[in-house]
Amino acid sequence: MTQLTFRSATKRYWRILTPFMLIFLVIMIGGSGYLATQEVEPVWTRAMIAIGCAIPVAVCMFALIRYVFETDEYYRMVYFKSIAISSGVTVTAIFLFGFLQMFRVIDRVEVFLFGPAFFSAQALAIPLFARRPPK
């Protein structure tokens, strides 16, 4: 991917993130509102709304990945380290809850929760690497 200046990479990122997050909100709120007014709705309607919510999130994810490659080297290092930590934390949680579920210690855990868990772990890890004291 092209190496841009920090400012250009940041502007490019926000030019994608802002409209697609708005699209996500419109589809999610509009779709939920529409479904609430229907007594019976076909599965394909719910499927389209669900996929319609997921697509903008996917676009924003790839915009973030592109930003990480295009941004300056310091931020790239911080983001990659935080993604490594949050991946480890999330995968550990998936295995832990998976085994607890398998051995019937707990009830079914919503898969959806691991997405926010990943981003929360990353958000906590970023300042950890950004403020590492000098060696």
Added chain:
Amino acid sequence: MKNTIKALRAERGWSQAALADHLGVSRQSVNAIETGKYDPSLPLAFAIARLFSKSIEEIFDDETEAKLAAE
């Protein structure tokens, strides 16, 4: 790694943000390099050296000589 970027920047009356703009990096990158939290890549080190018209060795000190002298 120790460096003299802060002093060189002050000689020219530049803020960290101004230096960052010259180099095309973030202000946080400049701060991290100046405080020794982050060592720049070779292309960025060359860009810094070119900007201040100095060699990389004149700006950055990996303290190898001091360590060898101590041994």
